[in-house]
Amino acid sequence: MLIDVFQALAAGLLVGGTxxxxxxxxxxxxxxxxxxxxxxxxxxxLGMYAAYYLVxxxxxxxxxxxxxxxxxxxxxAGPVVFAVGWLLHRFLIARVTGARVVTAxxxxxxxxxxxxxxxxxxxxxxxxxxxxxxxxxxQTPLSRQSWEVGEILFNQARTVAFVxxxxxxxxxxxxxxxxxxxxxxxxxxxxxxxxxxxxIDVDRCHRFAFGLGVGITGVAGGLIASTQSFQPYIGFDxxxxxxxxxxxxxxxxxxxxxxxxxxxxxxxxxxxxxLPYQLQNTAIFVVFLLVVFFRPSGMFGRAAERA
Amino acid sequence: xxxxxxxxxxxGIALFSGAYLLLGFLVTNSYYQLIMTLVLxxxxxxxxxxMLSGYSGxxxxxxxxxxxxGGYTMTIVFVxxxxxxxLGIPLGVIIGVFAGIVIGFATFRLRGHYFALAMLxxxxxxxxxxxxxxxxxxxxxxxxxxxxxxxQFSDQRVYMVLALALTVGSMLVSLAVERSRFGMSLLxxxxxxxxxxxxxxxxxxxxxxxxxxxxxxxxxxxxLYAIVLLIVTPQSMFGMLVSAQALVVALFGGVxxxxxxxxxxxxxxxxxxxxxxxxxxxxxxxxxxxxxxxIIIIILLAPEGIYWRIRDRLVAxxxxxxxxxxxxxxxxxxxxxxxxxxxxxxxxxxxLLALNGVSRAFGxxxxxxxxxxxxVEGAIHGIIGPNGxxxxxxxxxxxxxxxxxxxxxxxxxxxxxxLKPHAVCRLGIGRTFQVVRAFxxxxxxxxxxxxxxxxxxxDPQAERxxxxxLERVGLADAQAHALAGALxxxxxxxxxxxxxxxxxxxxxxxxxxxxxxGHDELADMLAIIRRINQEGVTIVIIEHTMHAMMKLAExxxxxxxxxxxxxxxxxxxxxxxxxxxxxxxxxxxxxxxxPLA
Numbered sequence: 018m019l020i021d022v023f024q025a026l027a028a029g030l031l032v033g034g035t036x037x038x039x040x041x042x043x044x045x046x047x048x049x050x051x052x053x054x055x056x057x058x059x060x061x062x063l064g065m066y067a068a069y070y071l072v073x074x075x076x077x078x079x080x081x082x083x084x085x086x087x088x089x090x091x092x093x094a095g096p097v098v099f100a101v102g103w104l105l106h107r108f109l110i111a112r113v114t115g116a117r118v119v120t121a122x123x124x125x126x127x128x129x130x131x132x133x134x135x136x137x138x139x140x141x142x143x144x145x146x147x148x149x150x151x152x153x154x155x156q157t158p159l160s161r162q163s164w165e166v167g168e169i170l171f172n173q174a175r176t177v178a179f180v181x182x183x184x185x186x187x188x189x190x191x192x193x194x195x196x197x198x199x200x201x202x203x204x205x206x207x208x209x210x211x212x213x214x215x216x217i218d219v220d221r222c223h224r225f226a227f228g229l230g231v232g233i234t235g236v237a238g239g240l241i242a243s244t245q246s247f248q249p250y251i252g253f254d255x256x257x258x259x260x261x262x263x264x265x266x267x268x269x270x271x272x273x274x275x276x277x278x279x280x281x282x283x284x285x286x287x288x289x290x291x292l293p294y295q296l297q298n299t300a301i302f303v304v305f306l307l308v309v310f311f312r313p314s315g316m317f318g319r320a321a322e323r324a
Numbered sequence: 325x326x327x328x329x330x331x332x333x334x335x336g337i338a339l340f341s342g343a344y345l346l347l348g349f350l351v352t353n354s355y356y357q358l359i360m361t362l363v364l365x366x367x368x369x370x371x372x373x374x375m376l377s378g379y380s381g382x383x384x385x386x387x388x389x390x391x392x393x394g395g396y397t398m399t400i401v402f403v404x405x406x407x408x409x410x411l412g413i414p415l416g417v418i419i420g421v422f423a424g425i426v427i428g429f430a431t432f433r434l435r436g437h438y439f440a441l442a443m444l445x446x447x448x449x450x451x452x453x454x455x456x457x458x459x460x461x462x463x464x465x466x467x468x469x470x471x472x473x474x475x476q477f478s479d480q481r482v483y484m485v486l487a488l489a490l491t492v493g494s495m496l497v498s499l500a501v502e503r504s505r506f507g508m509s510l511l512x513x514x515x516x517x518x519x520x521x522x523x524x525x526x527x528x529x530x531x532x533x534x535x536x537x538x539x540x541x542x543x544x545x546x547x548l549y550a551i552v553l554l555i556v557t558p559q560s561m562f563g564m565l566v567s568a569q570a571l572v573v574a575l576f577g578g579v580x581x582x583x584x585x586x587x588x589x590x591x592x593x594x595x596x597x598x599x600x601x602x603x604x605x606x607x608x609x610x611x612x613x614x615x616x617x618x619i620i621i622i623i624l625l626a627p628e629g630i631y632w633r634i635r636d637r638l639v640a641x642x643x644x645x646x647x648x649x650x651x652x653x654x655x656x657x658x659x660x661x662x663x664x665x666x667x668x669x670x671x672x673x674x675x676l677l678a679l680n681g682v683s684r685a686f687g688x689x690x691x692x693x694x695x696x697x698x699x700v701e702g703a704i705h706g707i708i709g710p711n712g713x714x715x716x717x718x719x720x721x722x723x724x725x726x727x728x729x730x731x732x733x734x735x736x737x738x739x740x741x742x743l744k745p746h747a748v749c750r751l752g753i754g755r756t757f758q759v760v761r762a763f764x765x766x767x768x769x770x771x772x773x774x775x776x777x778x779x780x781x782x783d784p785q786a787e788r789x790x791x792x793x794l795e796r797v798g799l800a801d802a803q804a805h806a807l808a809g810a811l812x813x814x815x816x817x818x819x820x821x822x823x824x825x826x827x828x829x830x831x832x833x834x835x836x837x838x839x840x841x842g843h844d845e846l847a848d849m850l851a852i853i854r855r856i857n858q859e860g861v862t863i864v865i866i867e868h869t870m871h872a873m874m875k876l877a878e879x880x881x882x883x884x885x886x887x888x889x890x891x892x893x894x895x896x897x898x899x900x901x902x903x904x905x906x907x908x909x910x911x912x913x914x915x916x917x918x919p920l921a
Contacts, residue, residue, distance in 0.1 A: 053436075053437040053440075055385075055440075055444075109620060109624070112624055113623070113624075127381075127436075128623055128627055129437075130383060130385075130436075130437050130440050131383070131571070131575065131619060131623050132619070132620060132624070134385065134568065134571070134616075134619060135616045135617070135618075135619030135620040135623065136616065136620065137616070138565075138568055138613070138615055138616030138619065139612075139613050139616035139617060139620070140616075141564075141609070141612060142609030142610070142611070142612025142613045142616060143609065143613055144609070145608050145609030145612070146607045146608065146610070146613070150608060249609070250564075253444075253448065254448070257441070257444065257445050257448065260441050293456050295452055295455055295456040296452055296453065296456055298448070298449075298452055299449045299452045302446075302448060302449040303449075305441075305442075305445055306430070306442055306445060309434055309438050309441070309442060310430070310433065310434075
């Protein structure tokens with residue numbers, strides 16, 4: 018019995034690491050830029066398929082072998098999704114976000130949530146057209162093997178993802194905290210008007226930050242691609258997971274989002290101890306609702322920022 | 325409220341149904357008949373979405389939860405207990421409404437995107453629950469012996485007539501809502517919830533009623549959808565596409581109007597269905613792509629939907645006809661202007677409003693700190709103090725926007741602590757705001773009517789009271805039918821004053837009503853406030869410029885850093901050293917007392 022608890026905890030931490038990374042991506046967009054992106058899960062889905070086609074479909078990365086290939090594939094999913102996000106922001110999302118709509122707070126949000134819902138529908142159903150409805154996954158020897166510590170099993174692909182996810186988060190954190198570009202991005206996202214006054218090209222920064230946010234989540238998708246099977250509609254499940262993590266971690270806090278995602282992963286896996294397997298996502302929805310009801314400012318959020 | 329009269333609307337609905345029936349009976353291809361039925365079902369879903377999200381502005385991404393509960397309830401009781409859909413659908417509606425009430429209580433606390441996200445979660449959660457329960461694919465049993473008994477008609481047109489009845493019913497309900505204080509209250513909530521609450525609108529109660537109606541329509545549509553298609557799956561009932569379709573048809577056709585969802589459905593559903601039928605095998609997600617693109621295009625090009633685009637064009641063309649004054653409200657009963665007789669002067673009365681040790685902090689900042697004061701009935705009482713002294717916070721605590729952390733507040737003998745703003749308003753306390761909170765897309769008269777509901781039993785009575793209030797502030801004729809968004813600062817302040825007056829308050833809380841007015845405007849405003857006071861309304865007014873207040877108020881309370889530092893008649897208060905220090909700083913005090921300086 019106790020071993021089951023530890024096993025669930027271990028599994029939760031392993032998936033939670035990747036959830037944390039995808040939450041970090043959303044956190045840049047939702048937490049810092051305050052753009053409500055309902056299509057975020059579908060960008061993750063694009064990351065999954067990018068990794069899938071790079072590794073399996075076209076075999077571009079076959080020369081790297083079965084171990085390094087999926088990892089490089091996941092990393093390369095980032096730039097692919099970045100490009101898609103950059104373009105969508107440039108031509109669609111920028112029209113309902115940024116400095117121009119800051120004045121009309123409520124109306125801006127209204128347009129954003131509906132526009133990004135439209136993008137989500139096009140991506141998910143466009144994905145159905147392009148990729149088909151058959152569930153696929155990136156097969157690597159790691160997916161099927163586990164390390165044993167005591168009696169607890171650690172799936173190797175998930176463990177690799179678990180190690181890489183915080184690494185990516187740290188890299189991103191250092192980039193945002195230390196580099197000039199990172200600081201400019203944060204400034205432009207946090208307060209576009211003031212940023213424009215000090216000479217930052219806000220529009221460019223917003224495009225870049227949006228691309229970065231979805232790109233990071235794309236990498237997380239690429240990592241997940243080798244641990245579970247997926248189909249084009251998977252984004253809608255993960256969008257709740259991600260918002261739950263970001264809100265739990267606290268709006269505006271990048272590292273908080275990582276911890277939030279980690280906790281959501283643990284909750285999801287621990288729920289299987291008491292709930293049927295099919296209801297693990299329902300458990301996440303319940304956690305999400307509890308968080309937005311009782312602690313909308315999250316663990317690390319500023320209490321003043323109420324919804 | 326639409327500009328067209330009710331008769332025109334009924335006529336429009338009758339014409340639409342007649343034409344639709346005619347077309348339906350001319351079409352012989354049963355596939356097209358099915359599409360015509362689906363158009364009506366999605367129009368009903370759009371009306372359901374519009375009832376909640378279109379009128380009140382709370383965007384729901386989860387109307388599939390009601391649709392699915394309606395459809396699954398009907399199916400399960402049919403399959404398990406052989407209950408006819410004629411009873412199963414009403415049962416589904418009851419369950420849908422129940423879910424709506426539960427969801428409403430839980431979710432109305434959330435705002436904006438949090439509301440939308442939470443609504444997205446409900447149907448997704450239900451989807452997994454129904455998969456887990458083993459209802460992946462449930463087909464309705466065929467009842468060939470008694471088709472009418474079990475609503476299994478071989479003629480597709482019967483379903484179309486049923487769906488038409490549902491759509492028309494939903495349209496009539498929407499029309500009734502639009503034309504009553506129900507719809508006006510929802511519109512006011514959509515445009516400025518805080519102002520609506522302060523004007524006596526019980527926002528939660530109206531939103532809940534909208535949710536109930538909305539859930540009922542969606543559940544009925546779900547039940548009918550299931551008997552038309554004879555099969556339910558978690559994806560087809562609770563899937564994202566269901567919620568999206570409800571939203572898309574309403575958004576595409578026009579938000580906040582009963583014709584919008586119908587127009588949207590008539591255009592989009594045949595398009596998506598035809599594409600799906602023609603290309604569904606090759607490109608399976610084509611429907612979703614069509615709806616997604618429709619959303620993107622509409623939000624970028626005409627975010628209000630087609631209906632409003634066309635209407636704005638027509639209205640612009642007819643602009644000339646609008647020049648003549650619009651008919652006045654019938655003046656059957658003369659509205660009483662003065663609320664209550666003024667108590668005789670000189671009698672020492674109990675204070676009408678009494679604050680006792682009221683405190684409210686934000687984190688470490690004590691915005692209101694142990695304030696005790698009383699306002700006698702009939703007085704004009706000034707609350708003054710420098711910026712950040714806690715004046716507006718004091719009003720917010722009195723009118724229920726904020727709960728005091730300590731202390732007691734009583735009005736005419738009853739406690740106000742813990743009451744919501746609309747309840748405080750209904751007790752007889754009106755207020756205005758430092759930054760005017762108008763409902764910008766309503767006319768001036770409509771703004772004031774929203775305020776009048778609190779003290780009017782019927783809607784015509786509310787309109788008369790609103791007119792009377794506009795007359796009291798001098799806005800009755802020229803500006804009554806102008807949009808509030810087009811007014812000047814002074815007119816906005818007057819309109820807000822009229823909105824507060826329309827609820828027949830005994831006490832008015834005026835928050836910097838004099839700020840930003842020019843010299844003549846100031847004189848007008850002072851005269852109006854004095855007149856209102858003479859008609860029997862007690863007034864508490866916030867101001868941080870001393871000058872105008874000296875002429876207006878009979879007594880002052882001076883706040884600084886949340887604390888009450890002085891009170892009394894104006895002439896005494898301005899000589900109080902603590903007051904001078906608060907306004908001018910300590911150095912000034914020293915110089916004032918040093919004769920050589």
